[in-house]
Amino acid sequence: MxxxxxxxxxxxxxxxxxxxxxxxxxxxxxxxxxxxxxxxxxxxxxxxxxxxxxxxxxxxxxxxxxxxxxxxxxxxxxxxxxxxxxxxxxxxxxxxxxxxxxxxxxxxxxxxxxxxxxxxxxxxxxxxxxxxxxxxxxxxxxxxxxxxxxxxxxxxxxxxxxxxxxxxxxxxxxxxxxxxxxxxxxxxxxxxALDEYFIFGIFYGMVLVFSFYNLMMYLAVRQVQYLYYVLYNLSVGLFEMCIDGIAYQYLWPDAPHWNQYAYGIALYGISIFALQFTRTLLYTHKKAPVLDRIILGIMVLRTLFFAVCLFIDTDWFSYKFVELVPLAVAFYTGIYIYRKGYHPARFFVLGYTFLSIGFIHKLLLMLHVDGLNFGVVTYYSLSICFVLEMIFLSFAIGDKVRVLKTKKDKAQKQIIHQMRLNEKLKDSLNSRLEAQVEERTREVLEKSAIIEAQNQELTEVNALLQKQKEEILQMNRLLEKDNEVLHTNVVKVTQARVMSAEVDFEEFSRIYPDNDSCFRFLAAMKWGSDAAGDHYECRKCGHNHYFHGHSPHSRRCAKCDYDESVIAHTIFQNTRIPINKAFYMVFLMYTTKGKISSHKLSEILSIRQGTCWAYASRIKKVMQDRRKEIAASRSGEGWSLLVLDHSFETA
Incomplete structure (x- = not known):
């Protein structure tokens, strides 16, 4: 002095x-x-x-x-x-x-x-x-x-x-x-001064509380709008501290040069994070694509203006009226999305209504419009509007989470209802299969009774038995064929049930008890069986004559000696888990439509979860590629449609 x-x-x-x-x-x-x-x-x-x-x-x-x-x-x-x-x-x-x-x-x-x-x-x-x-x-x-x-x-x-x-x-x-x-x-x-600092404590305390709460929500649910809201609140707090002089007193008391443009950096953060929060909260990229592109353009222009202010002339930071443009666009976007029926936008519009009132009031005061000075309330009008906006924006986020939860609950109820329908369908199918087996069993018993009566009659009439020996032998042959057909039908019924129904691993293993049965099934699918006719063709030279290869059920070309294993060019190629467990995993993935988890597969098959996840991903890809073929498949084809994996075939 x-x-x-x-x-x-x-x-x-x-x-x-x-x-x-x-x-x-x-x-x-x-x-x-x-x-x-x-x-x-x-x-x-x-x-x-x-x-x-x-x-x-x-x-x-x-x-x-x-x-x-x-x-x-x-x-x-x-x-x-x-x-x-x-x-x-x-x-x-x-x-x-x-x-x-x-x-x-x-x-x-x-x-x-x-x-x-x-x-x-x-x-x-x-x-x-x-x-x-x-x-x-x-x-x-x-x-x-x-x-x-x-x-x-x-x-x-x-x-x-x-x-x-x-x-x-x-x-x-x-x-x-x-x-x-x-x-x-x-x-x-x-x-x-004491009263004023007390009010500051309440205001900045609310900013920190809102920011901390929404940060915890972001870490819990990973919804990005929470993070943008936290950054927006912190930018608002920093701007108010710069305008009030609190930042200079407590944050950088020995760096006065910061006072010349720190508020401008805070204003830039308010604009950018407010627009990003608007985009993520209101889903503008889906609900209003044109407005979304406008918002992105304003963000780019605001960034260019910020760069000019920061690196060319910091005095341009004083043109605070440019913030009216992002505010107006965000406000209009909220109104537009709300009118399209998105209810969480109503709290967004209400919050920006108060913020707009605060900005307009400050602007009119700068223009010296009379009748707008209400004492202390006038001086803190923008801060009060910021607080109201923070409250209503929090309501908007909560309302959005409530809507998402309602949709999730509805989807879960639909899934449960569909699972119940599937259970009823499965029970109905099992009942029909049991009825068919019971009917076939009754037929077998009836035929057995007839045979027993005939044997008794033949014993009593030994003379007639000798004469009718050839006839009885012929009848026995017919009965044996019937038994064979019946046995074949029972096996086919069981296989059909395995193909299209949910069975446990024990029942599945009865059809495919060991590696040889699995390899035999694969060989029949690839080249046909002796009974059904053979359609072997060498993948190297196209020759159709072969010898048995080195591995079980493999075939070696009689012309070029190309030896093709039974699992080559199938979904089981390069699989290191037991082949019957691999069969069952394909079966489970098919019957659950790919919805069974790798943890459940690991529990059922006693295989590491990582191995189950890798192989299940491979099966899901085949199911996705063949979804149309599966949808159009005939009854009984079932999961066997997934076995021949054409993605492994060579040119």
Whole structure:
């Protein structure tokens, strides 16, 4: 703090001072400026209207001595609005207020600048003896240089002598600054500061609580909209801390250069994460593809503008009105999606309604629209709207989760209902098969009874038996053929049941008890059997004559000696698990339509889960490739359609 007596100012002499006082007195009557008196009956007073005057310094080079000169001192004019601003960002502005000091006051007094975003404030306070005391303030200076460790700029008022003093403030800022100057008692300042920091604690506490809760939800359900919502909330919190001056006080007190563009980085985060949150919450890529492309385009343009501001001219960060574009697009998107019937969007629209009200209110205040100042509520209107928006956006996320849960429950009920229908169908099929087996058994018993009666009759009539020997032998042959056909039919019925029904591994093993039975089945499928006719053809040369190969049921070409194993060019090729278990795994995958898990397969077959997963994936691919063939298959073909794996065939 520097003391500057009036006679120490270069070029200033007592006669000149008398002339200056005379001119000021003349112009004071012509353009009177009201003087504010210090009084204990009023704890605070805000300078408005004709209580604060200003002078624009377009060159930025005026000194206090020049300002006190009659030529410039008479050019101070009353503020056109209650809150004057630096309309021309390239100019320096001088503000003047007058205070009538009252040494009989029992309180200490301070002058406070509300706008903590001002870059540079040089205050010239009268000392009551014709001199001035200079003090520099502003957010481009380290925080420790402040007279009070508070987010705003405070200046002590000496009040030991009764006099009318003129206070001059030289203000320079790269962004629009409000010259909100308040005269306060220290007691009122402390009370106000405590109340304000308490409100800040509630607001930023809510931001952290909402962010932490949604972060936990993201880690639990892995829904990306939770993560975007957390980043959006943190960006809002950082922006509010930059605007309130809390970030400078607590986060980077020794880095004042950050104050010039930190808020711009936070605003960029708000725009980008808000738009990304809108896209993921409202499914714009499906429900509104055109709006989704518009949102992506705005994100790209906003990123380019951010890069220009960051690397070319940081003063462009002060054009905060550009944030109205992402806000308007997100708001319109919510309304559009809601009108299309997506109910979770209603909370989204409600939240952005409050946020839009806050932005519009702030914009109208910047344009000095009268009738919109409601005291403390006005100052914190945007913060209040941010809180309301956070609450309703949380409701929107919760509503979306509720809708997804409802759809999931409905799908599960449909699956359970279908499983019950499948169970009934399976029981019906088993009942029919049992009835057929019972009928065949009854026929066999009837035939056996006839044979027994005939044998008894033949025993009693030995003579007739001898004569009818040939006939009986013929009948026995016929009966043997019937038994063979019956046995074959029983086996076929069992095989058909294995092909199309769910059986356990024990029953399945009765049909394919060992490797030889499995290989025999594969050989019949590939080349046919002796009874059904042979259609062997060498894959190398096309020759159709063969010899038995080296491995069981393999065939070696009689012409080129190409030896083809029975599992070559089947789904069991290169399979290292027992062939009968591989058969059963194909059967289980087919009967469950690929829905059985690898853990269940491992439990049933006593095979490692990883092996089951790898082989089951291979079977699923074949089922997917042959879904049309399977759908059009005849009854009884069953899982055998999956055996010949054409993907293994060579050209």
């Amino acid at each position: 520097h003391r500057m007596p009036y006679f120490s100012i270069p070029g200033c002499r007592k006669p000149i001072l008398l002339i200056a006082l005379f001119v000021i007195g003349v112009f004071g009557h012509a353009f009177p400026q009201r003087t504010v008196e210090i009084a204990d009956s009023q704890d605070q007073h805000m300078f408005i209207g004709d209580e604060i005057q200003y002078l624009e310094d377009t060159t930025g080079g005026y000194t206090l001595a020049e300002i006190l000169s009659p030529a410039l001192n008479g050019r101070f004019v009353n503020s056109r609005t209650n809150t004057p601003q630096n309309y021309n960002l390239k100019s320096t502005y001088w503000y003047r207020i007058r205070i009538r000091h009252n040494p009989e006051s029992g309180k200490n007094w301070v002058l406070e600048f509300f706008d903590q975003t001002i870059d540079d404030i040089t205050a010239y306070s009268p000392d009551g003896h014709g001199g001035y005391v200079m003090r520099r303030m502003g957010d481009q200076l380290p925080f420790r240089n402040r007279e009070y460790a508070h987010k705003n700029f405070e200046l002590n008022i000496p009040n030991t002598t009764a006099y009318d003093g003129a206070y001059y403030f030289r203000v320079k800022s790269h962004q629009t600054a409000d010259a909100i100057i308040v005269l306060r008692s220290v007691n009122r300042f402390i009370q106000y």
